Amino acid sequence: MKEEFKVISKFIEEKSRVLDVGCGDGILMEFLSKNKVVDIRGLEISKEKVKKCLSKGLAVIEGDAENDLKQFPDLSFDYVILSQTLQAFMNPEKVIENLLRVGKKVIVTIPNFGHWKVRLDLLFKGEMPVTKNLPYQWYDTPNLHMCTILDFYNFCNNRGINIFKTISLNGQTISDIKRSNLKYKNLISELGIFLLEK
C-alpha cells in the first residue's frame, strides 16, 4: 500500500538509521532509499524474500524477529519499522519490547480488525472476516494476534509507551487519529500507523 509507505516516509528524518523488521521483498526499503538519505537494514524470515532483497543489493538478513532482534544493540537504530507484521508473532508483546529497545523510535502499522467491514462480516455472516487487508481463511492465516486500533492504543497506554502520532488510512485517505476521534477512526480505518517511543 503506497499510502502507508508515504506516511512512514514522512515520519522518518533524513540521514537516519532504519531497520525494517519483516521487510518482505524489500519494497518499503527501496521506497525509502529512493526518497530519503537513509541507512536501511532489513530482517525477514522467508528465504525466498531474503534472496529477492539481496538480489536487489539490500542489506537484509534472514531471521526471525522473535529470536533475532536480540543481536542488535540498544538504540542502535533511529527508527525501527514493523509494517503489518505484529499480528503474526507468537509473542507480540515481547517483540514490541525489543523494537523499543533497539530503536529510538518505532513505527508500527496494524491492519485494523475494528474496521466496519470486519465487524459487519462477523455480525451478519457469522463468519471470520476475509478482506483485502486480511485475505486469509481462519485455518490458514498467519495472523495469530489480530487487534484493533483501539486495542493497540490501549496496549501502549497500559505499558507507558509514548504514542507520538497515530495515522489512519482508509483507502487513499490519510487522517490523524486523536484521543477525541479514536472510536470513530477505529471504525473507519483499514490501517493504523503508530509512531512510538519508549
Add this chain to the structure above:
Amino acid sequence: MSNLNQLNSVLIKKTLKLDCGKEISNFPLAYETYGNLNENKDNAILIFHALTGDQYASGINPVTNKEGWWNYAVGPGKPFDTDKFFIICANVIGGCMGSYGPGSIDPLTNKPLGTNFPVITINDMVNAQYNLLDHFKIEKLFAVAGGSMGGMQVLQFVSNFPNKAKVALPIACTASHSAQNIAFNELGRQAIMSDSNWKEGLYNEKSINPDKGLAVARMAAHITYLSKQGLQEKFGRNLQERSDLKFGFDADFQIESYLRYQGSVFVDRFDANSYLYITRAMDYFDLTKQFGGNLSKAFKNTKTKFFIISFTSDWLYPTSENKDIVIALNAIGADVGFVEIKTDKGHDSFLLDVPDFLSTIKNYLNTTYSNINERRI
C-alpha cells in the same frame, strides 16, 4: 605438477613477518586472472581458494586438465562475471601450485623445504596476497570472496585492511575453527604422517610420496564436505559393478569406490606437506581470539558491505557459525546481508551447481556494483 615453472607468478620482495615469528621475503606467489581490469580499476575481485583449491578458479586448470574449482561461479555471464569484473585468484602460501610452500626448493640444500617450511596462518596467507593489489596497482578492490577457508581469508582480509574492499562475501565459513573442524583435520594429518613414505616431511621423490596417507586424508575430509542425505540419495547401498556382496574388503559399495577414486585422483595434484600446513593454518584460525574474544572488534573500522551465505546441510561450517559473524557485524552496525541457502549438497554446495546460491550472488554483485558506481561511494 610438472609445468609449475610456466605459471603466472609474482615475486614478493617485501619482507613478510609471519605469525610464527619467522620472516620471509623474495617468495613467489602464483596467481591467475580472468576478465579485464577497467580504466578506473574499480572492478577487481580477489577470490580466495579453499583448502585444496588453487589459483585456477575458472577455465581449464593446465595441471589437472580439468575445469577450475569455481567454474560454476567464475566466467563470462556467471555470478563472478568475467565480462564485467577482473577476477584475481592466487595460490595461498603453503600451497603446492607455484606459491611459496613446503615443496619450494631450499637454495641451501637444493631439496624441497618439506617441514622446514615455517608454519603459516590464515593471516599470513592474506598478508601475502595483499601484495597483489600493489602488483596490479589497484587502490581498492570491488570485492573479496571465498568459501570455506576462502571465507576465513575474506574475514581476515577485511579485518586487516578495512578500507580495501567495498564488498565482502564470506561463504560457508567460520570466524573460529571448532573442535570438530580441528578433529577432522588432525585425522587427515595423522593419516599422512603415519604413512612410512612421509619421512618426517622430507620425502622428495615422486615415487616415494606419502600417497596412501594423503589419499586417506582426502577420503575422510570428503565425507565431511557432503551431507548424510546427499550421500544416501546419490549412493544409498548401491553396489559397485557387482550384483551381490563379495564377502571381502574390496569396494563392494559405490560409496567406497567413489571415495577411493577421490583419494587416488587427489594425490596426483596435491602435496602431502601442503595438506599438513594448510589444515594447520585453518585450525589456528580464531579471529574472535585475535580480538580478545570480541569478534565485532575485528570489523570495527570497516565500511565494507558484507554478504554472508550458509547452507542448510553444511554440518562442517554450519549456519550457526556463519550467523555468529552476522551477529558480530550487526552489533557494530555494519552493513550486512545474510541468507541460508536450502540444499542437500552439504559444505560442498558453494562449489556446486546450486542455482539459488549462484543467482543470488550474481544479482547481488551486479546490483551492488552499479549502486556503488551511481552513488560514487
